[in-house]
Amino acid sequence: MKITRQEVEHVARLSRLALAPAEIDTITGQLDQLLGYVEKLNELDTTGIVPTAHAVPMENAFRADEVKASIGLERALQNAPQSEESCFVVPKVIE
DSSP, X not given: OOOOHHHHHHHHHHTTOOOOHHHHHHHHXXXXXXXXXXXXXXXXXXXXXXXXXXXXXXXXXXXXXXOOOOXXXXXXXXXXXXXXXXXXXXXXXXX
16 A cells, blocks of 8 residues: 555644654655555464454453442541532532
8 A cells, every 4th residue: 555645744734733844755655664564464364363452361450349338428528628518619610
């Protein structure tokens, strides 16, 4: 697959990147090499190979849910700069 200078300029414009003409030439060449390598990888026979999302097996890192007592209203409001009744008082943000 051959990538053109116009395609690089178009993607740069969409990405709001200001690239110098020399940078565009360099990136065009690099992307063309990269896409050539990917095209070469597409020639490999991958029948019978299971697709993977991760290179190594992953397990859920979360702990099991446990029912515990809460910290209580007084303790929750203890460090609040300002509280009223059983609520935090915060500055008004919507008029």
